[in-house]
Amino acid sequence: MTDQEVQGWYFTRFEERVPAEPVPASAARDFVFQALAVLAGTLGVRYLAWRWTVLNPDAVAFSIVVAAAETLAFAGAALFFLSLWRTEDPPARPAPATVNEIRDVPLPADRPLRVDVLITTYGEPVELVRLSVRDALKLTYPHPITLRVHVLDDGRRPAVQAMAREEGAAYLTRATNLGYKAGNLANGLEQTDGDLVVVCDADTRPFPRLLEDTLGHFRDPRVAWVQTPQWFYDVDPGTRLPDWLAARAGRAGRALGRCAEALVGPVAVGADPLGCDPQAFYDVVQRCRNWCNAAFCCGAGSIHRREAVMEAALKGFAARISAETAPFTARVPDPALRADLAAALTAQAARRIELTPFKFHVSEDIYTSLTIHADADRRWRSVYHPRVLTRMLSPQDLTAWSIQRFKYACGTLDIAWRDNPLRLRGLSPWQKLMYGATIYAYLAPLWTVPLLLAPLAYFFAGVTPVRSFDITFFAHFVPFLVATRLAVLVRAWSVPTWRSEQFHLSAFWLHLRALAHVVARRHIHFVVTPKIAPGRRSLALVSPHLVLLAATAVGIAYRASLVSSDAPEAVSAAFVSNVFWSLHNALCFAPFIAAAFTVRRRMGAEGVAS
């Protein structure tokens, strides 16, 4: 790649960026986290046990709603801490030289490995896909290997076909767009024959070592897939706190910044203004799922054993056929007649039902992972490889971010609705806990919405959810809060989490809509996450937040006019507590709202991004 060729893209200036190495796993840090998590859990139980005894007798229903919301939130935190219990990285194993080194049953004639790189595209700019194809063709391997790069174009574009030919990649397309990305991948799998398959989005650019570093994991014949972290190399890294303070307060500022970083780990000001950096998810959440075989596949940047994907597909296919035919055959008492009917119905159902190597579902990746993990006959394993080995582009504005999050939320809730992991017998208790924690997190509006609205009830109606905000309240609540924050800080050491927490809280409205959507059993439309944004303002996405903030401001003014300066201590404590909580919420919303007002950079030179 010459400088000439990547010029004109907004991300050109990030071309030379290298991903940070993951913080080494440490048993000591695990232990400190576990101790803090147990402390936080104990203090939380103590707080809640007390909390339910001090419901406000003047507003019983309101008190119960808020106490219930706090209890649900605590359950979420407890699940989250349990899901982060241990960090255990997979041992590095040498890259296999031949196919028999990764097979359970060896082939009679051994041969070099065959790997297919499948790059799915639909409407992305041709030149953007070209960058991905080129990088895929540069993959290195220490042994002879058959590497084929395939562009799977659901857009059926002659320009993409020409580009694939120029670069030396294969071009595959199909007559329909059935199943969208999952269908596109299924078609790619049908037309290729590699032992292993690398799944890439149109903008996924592998680093040369992707195969070298990961294929060793497949020496264990039970390993079905390896997921590597998704790294958005175009996310604004922000300014490190010492530098930021130095620019404002000189040497004293720098010293202060250094002290702060020594206490809480690296801090970057203004980083990731769109809240899309998935580092916390990969470096913390996924990494902590490795030890109990619950790391799930996230699509781009994953490598799959073809046989595992196909076996899961066939089993899923058979299960759906039998689910369709069983209600009819069960009613036939005569065994011979039943067998005949079953055969006829089975053949009929098999025509209609699609054989889908990746589930035709909005959250195809997590759903496929769940199915493979839950296969009790095989005990497939998944590996989360902690080093970044691909780079990709981040969603470019709040609209793109929201589409993606809405898709994740609906998809995950829909899985819980259809195939509740808690009821899948093939999963171990820890796997159930891990999948359960993911699903539970999407129920957040059940507690965030009441907790966001509670201050308004106080400002306008003067009701409080506890008898009084006195010293006993703070003595119960503050230690729990501090222990929780410390536990998060230790677990996510050097990985920023604040931005994702802000955006998670701000997503209350989006998550509430997703919940309503799934409960109403409405069809979930598949929307391709736009990677290349035209630059849009997205006021509608933040109008609930603006309304809430405006109401809070009016409420504070109104209540302030009623609370006189010589009010009893309990009254002013309630006022101050509610103002403090409202300010916390406003602070969380601020970057989210700012993101909606920001029109992001464009793709680049018009000639390139046509």
Added chain:
Amino acid sequence: MLEARFEEIRGALVVTPLVRRLDAEAAPRLRQTVGPLAAGRSLVVISLAHVDAVDCSGLAALVTVLKRLAPGGELRLAAANGSVRALLAATHLDELFPVFPEVAGALPSACDDTGTALAT
């Protein structure tokens, strides 16, 4: 092009793949070669007499072939060895693909049993 023998026997298409393995490597060719010939037929018999092993990709290719048969059509397997039967059982597809010890048993019973070779 999949190396295979194709015969027309009593209205049924009998396909005898001349490969040792119906696996990921053979699957795309199986789809391309057998799919069009099987389209619209009511009975296709795949003889696995020469096949030692089938994997999930091979089985998936057979599903694709089955989907092209006429409504009510059947795809039968003949001369499948123990490992193939085990795979069918493990994937719960034994009901979809009836297995017969030999080709003759998989064909409809009729007095006319002269086969016609189509292609090799």
